[in-house]
Amino acid sequence: IGEIRRYLRDNNPIRVSRSLRDIAYKVLQVRDSLANRFAREPTISEIAKELNLKREDIVFALDAIQEPVSLFEPIYH
Amino acid sequence: MDNYMKLEIPSKSQNEAFARITVAAFAAQADPTIDEISDIKTAVSEAVTNAVIHGYEGGDGTIYVTASLAGRRLEVTVVDHGVGITDLDQARQPLFTSKPELDRSGMGFTIMENFMDEFTVTSETDKGTTVSMVKIFGQAEPGLDD
Amino acid sequence: MDNYMKLEIPSKSQNEAFARITVAAFAAQADPTIDEISDIKTAVSEAVTNAVIHGYEGGDGTIYVTASLAGRRLEVTVVDHGVGITDLDQARQPLFTSKPELDRSGMGFTIMENFMDEFTVTSETDKGTTVSMVKIFGQAEPGLDD
Ligand SMILES: Nc1ncnc2c1ncn2[C@@H]1O[C@H](COP(=O)(O)OP(=O)(O)O)[C@@H](O)[C@H]1O
Ligand SMILES: Nc1ncnc2c1ncn2[C@@H]1O[C@H](COP(=O)(O)OP(=O)(O)O)[C@@H](O)[C@H]1O
Ligand SMILES: [Mg+2]
Ligand SMILES: [Mg+2]
Numbered sequence: 016i017g018e019i020r021r022y023l024r025d026n027n028p029i030r031v032s033r034s035l036r037d038i039a040y041k042v043l044q045v046r047d048s049l050a051n052r053f054a055r056e057p058t059i060s061e062i063a064k065e066l067n068l069k070r071e072d073i074v075f076a077l078d079a080i081q082e083p084v085s086l087f088e089p090i091y092h
Numbered sequence: 093m094d095n096y097m098k099l100e101i102p103s104k105s106q107n108e109a110f111a112r113i114t115v116a117a118f119a120a121q122a123d124p125t126i127d128e129i130s131d132i133k134t135a136v137s138e139a140v141t142n143a144v145i146h147g148y149e150g151g152d153g154t155i156y157v158t159a160s161l162a163g164r165r166l167e168v169t170v171v172d173h174g175v176g177i178t179d180l181d182q183a184r185q186p187l188f189t190s191k192p193e194l195d196r197s198g199m200g201f202t203i204m205e206n207f208m209d210e211f212t213v214t215s216e217t218d219k220g221t222t223v224s225m226v227k228i229f230g231q232a233e234p235g236l237d238d
Numbered sequence: 239m240d241n242y243m244k245l246e247i248p249s250k251s252q253n254e255a256f257a258r259i260t261v262a263a264f265a266a267q268a269d270p271t272i273d274e275i276s277d278i279k280t281a282v283s284e285a286v287t288n289a290v291i292h293g294y295e296g297g298d299g300t301i302y303v304t305a306s307l308a309g310r311r312l313e314v315t316v317v318d319h320g321v322g323i324t325d326l327d328q329a330r331q332p333l334f335t336s337k338p339e340l341d342r343s344g345m346g347f348t349i350m351e352n353f354m355d356e357f358t359v360t361s362e363t364d365k366g367t368t369v370s371m372v373k374i375f376g377q378a379e380p381g382l383d384d
Contacts, residue, residue: 027271027272027273028271028273029271029272030269030270030271030272031262031266031269031270031271031272031274031275032266032269034272035266042126046126056125056126056127057125058123058124058125059120059123059124059125059126059129060123062126069255069259070120070121070123070255071117071120071255071256071258071259072259073120074113074116074117074119074120074129074259075113075117075259075262075263077126077129078109078112078113078116078133078263081109081133095247095248095250095252095253096247096248097245097246097247097253097256098245098246098247099243099244099245099246099260100243100244100245101241101242101243101244102241102242104241106241106267107241107243110243110263110264110267113259113260113263114245114260114263117256117259117260117263118256121252121256
């Protein structure tokens with residue numbers, strides 16, 4: 016089981032928040048290049064396929080670079 | 093492909109981000125675009141924020157978020173059992189806010205209505221508020237030209 | 239910072255990815271490392287997959303997933319009201335599977351136990367199964383030496 020676990024992970028001390036941001040920027044790049052190629056907005060599956068990720072993972076990652084939720088409202092803390 | 097989810101969370105500002113990701117991840121099954129996802133996230137954020145700061149006035153309470161998919165039609169509800177809204181017509185006016193002291197813009201309902209394809213809100217004083225919203229994926233977006 | 243969430247979803251294979259990301263998004267509040275999140279996602283996937291294919295045997299049913307955070311302690315439960323497990327000791331053996339025809343590896347429980355800091359499973363025949371798992375963030379990881 017130690018081996019399976021090592022296979023699935025590499026003892027990465029990096030915070031997930033940072034890795035999510037990295038993925039999110041990649042997602043945005045892929046979105047732009049697919050939008051150019053298809054001449055339309057790509058769907059989340061098309062982006063997921065290109066990056067070999069699950070659709071759900073892409074959604075989660077994108078939230079890490081979420082702009083202030085609404086252009087009109089301050090963020091409430 | 094039809095599916096649903098029901099989520100219960102305590103009324104806390106950090107759950108706004110969590111609820112929005114959960115609904116967006118659920119919606120991902122219908123294969124939306126990033127723009128469509130972002131519309132949903134914005135609308136859910138506004139609804140959950142309202143439940144937290146208006147419904148429960150920053151205090152304790154429980155928020156119920158449901159989502160269901162029928163084909164490419166996503167329905168989302170956000171329910172609180174908080175103070176409710178006595179004058180709904182007034183509350184729905186753009187720029188109306190009962191909490192100007194919190195720097196609220198009064199644009200929450202207007203945003204939900206505009207970012208989603210259907211929007212209804214029902215409320216009863218001291219019983220709570222239910223916001224129900226529908227997004228239909230894969231539609232052209234009339235009135236948006238950017 | 240303490241928080242919880244309760245999620246209800248129908249027993250469908252596509253909800254495995256959804257449940258996993260929901261728990262991960264919830265856990266993200268505790269600012270985990272990539273490895274910690276990856277352990278949790280793997281464990282939740284195994285538990286939800288078991289509920290779908292064993293608990294409800296691919297048929298209809300409801301799965302309940304809860305998560306709670308107390309400081310840096312995350313507790314996750316996955317509950318089904320399916321067929322239950324008659325011989326739990328046998329079921330927990332590495333490599334034991336009752337569904338070899340489905341190409342199961344029999345490693346689900348072993349993975350949950352090893353990837354999480356605490357793991358318990360209770361079950362009753364024809365009543366259902368509850369898996370409860372705890373992850374404590376920010377611990378050194380005994381037994382891993384690379
Ligand atoms: N869940 C709710 N419970 C009670 N009152 C609410 C709720 N949601 C909205 N309201 C009322 O409706 C008004 C308008 O809401 P909104 O358009 O989101 O603007 P804002 O949140 O900026 O005040 C709020 O100021 C509040 O009085
Ligand atoms: N939720 C459940 N309901 C009923 N039986 C279960 C459940 N989870 C696990 N089991 C039983 O325990 C066995 C071992 O589970 P697991 O270690 O995940 O291996 P696998 O899923 O590959 O068979 C399963 O084959 C099944 O018989
Ligand atoms: Mg508002
Ligand atoms: Mg299994």
